[in-house]
Amino acid sequence: MPVDLILGSNNVGPNGKVKTIEDFSAILDLFHSHGNIHLDTAYLYPAGHPGQAETFLGDLQVTKDGKFILDTKVRSFEDGAHAADEICKSVEAQLKRLKVDKVHTLYLHAPDRTVSFEESHKAINELYKQGKFERFGISNYQPDEVLGFVERANKYGWVAPSCYEGLYNICSRRAETELLPIFREHNIAFYAYSPLASGFFSNIKRNEPPPAGGPFDPTTFNGQYNQGWFFKDALFTAVEELGKVGEEYGIPNNAIALRWLRHHSQLTDGDAILVGYSNIGQLKQNLEYLGQGPLPQQIVEVVDKIWDAIKDDAPEAAM
Numbered sequence: 001m002p003v004d005l006i007l008g009s010n011n012v013g014p015n016g017k018v019k020t021i022e023d024f025s026a027i028l029d030l031f032h033s034h035g036n037i038h039l040d041t042a043y044l045y046p047a048g049h050p051g052q053a054e055t056f057l058g059d060l061q062v063t064k065d066g067k068f069i070l071d072t073k074v075r076s077f078e079d080g081a082h083a084a085d086e087i088c089k090s091v092e093a094q095l096k097r098l099k100v101d102k103v104h105t106l107y108l109h110a111p112d113r114t115v116s117f118e119e120s121h122k123a124i125n126e127l128y129k130q131g132k133f134e135r136f137g138i139s140n141y142q143p144d145e146v147l148g149f150v151e152r153a154n155k156y157g158w159v160a161p162s163c164y165e166g167l168y169n170i171c172s173r174r175a176e177t178e179l180l181p182i183f184r185e186h187n188i189a190f191y192a193y194s195p196l197a198s199g200f201f202s203n204i205k206r207n208e209p210p211p212a213g214g215p216f217d218p219t220t221f222n223g224q225y226n227q228g229w230f231f232k233d234a235l236f237t238a239v240e241e242l243g244k245v246g247e248e249y250g251i252p253n254n255a256i257a258l259r260w261l262r263h264h265s266q267l268t269d270g271d272a273i274l275v276g277y278s279n280i281g282q283l284k285q286n287l288e289y290l291g292q293g294p295l296p297q298q299i300v301e302v303v304d305k306i307w308d309a310i311k312d313d314a315p316e317a318a319m
């Protein structure tokens with residue numbers, strides 16, 4: 001069975017790139033027409049305009065008649081956001097926007113280290129007992145923090161995390177050694193986000209300013225984060241190398257990145273790729289690439305060689 005696909009939505013909403021509910025509806029139909037039913041969103045999306053993606057998803061009633069399953073993430077990236085009462089407030093508002101009684105997976109989006117993890121985990125467990133979600137997910141946590149959730153779940157009988165969203169692509173593979181052994185031991189599925197490094201493999205050139213309003217725009221929170229992760233000499237060189245071998249075979253960088261993740265990475269049954277896009281054309285192309293088979297062996301070898309050369313400069317596995 002191939003690795004599952006989950007549709008992302010961090011560009012969705014009137015202030016995102018997919019601005020209208022009609023355009024988003026067409027994107028959902030395209031994704032569904034390829035046999036996919038799993039959606040991902042968050043309180044935060046699109047960045048700077050929380051709630052807009054969830055509002056579209058709720059207005060489209062995406063889970064009606066079991067058409068899609070829907071995951072979301074609680075308000076995060078703000079000190080105090082994971083205090084018990086703040087988590088409850090966040091989830092109440094999110095379910096209302098999504099027009100559902102419960103979601104499939106509820107995530108803590110990123111660590112809030114200003115609140116004890118025990119308090120946050122306990123609040124999550126209370127919501128689980130109330131039936132607000134079926135599976136608990138965590139995202140961007142450090143390896144020892146993941147183990148902390150597993151230990152508390154065992155100690156108190158609380159809901160344990162059963163999936164983790166983390167950065168994983170051809171230039172960001174630290175999860176393989178730092179996180180995956182933990183996931184395998186504790187039955188936590190790994191969902192890889194930013195499979196195209198937010199566009200770094202195709203849209204960014206070493207000596208040119210990144211497109212304004214794009215994922216690397218330094219005037220935005222996300223842009224600063226992405227630049228910190230990817231704007232390194234070694235990573236620019238890696239993308240150039242990849243382009244050269246891809247050209248020999250007529251396979252563009254984005255196709256290499258997606259096909260590698262699906263067929264050659266350490267993702268396996270039960271894991272998933274979070275598919276990104278900022279318009280329907282990009283999604284169509286990405287689904288086409290994802291539907292293609294394994295890569296020629298020489299390309300796989302170059303991808304591994306590139307990783308050996310850049311791993312000290314590559315982004316951390318977690319925040």
Ligand SMILES: NC(=O)c1ccc[n+]([C@@H]2O[C@H](COP(=O)([O-])OP(=O)(O)OC[C@H]3O[C@@H](n4cnc5c(N)ncnc54)[C@H](OP(=O)(O)O)[C@@H]3O)[C@@H](O)[C@H]2O)c1
Pocket residue numbers: 007008009010011017040041109139140165166192193194195196197198199200202203211214215254274275276277278281282283285286
């Ligand atoms: N848990 C977390 O903290 C976390 C973090 C990040 C993402 N996620 C989830 O994972 C999903 C996917 O992540 P991502 O958006 O970073 O994925 P991604 O595919 O790595 O990046 C998406 C960006 O890449 C560019 N792109 C995508 N397809 C393209 C194509 N065919 N041709 C040219 N450029 C293309 C676009 O950039 P332009 O906008 O410049 O065109 C697009 O906005 C998100 O939607 C979100 O649901 C979760």
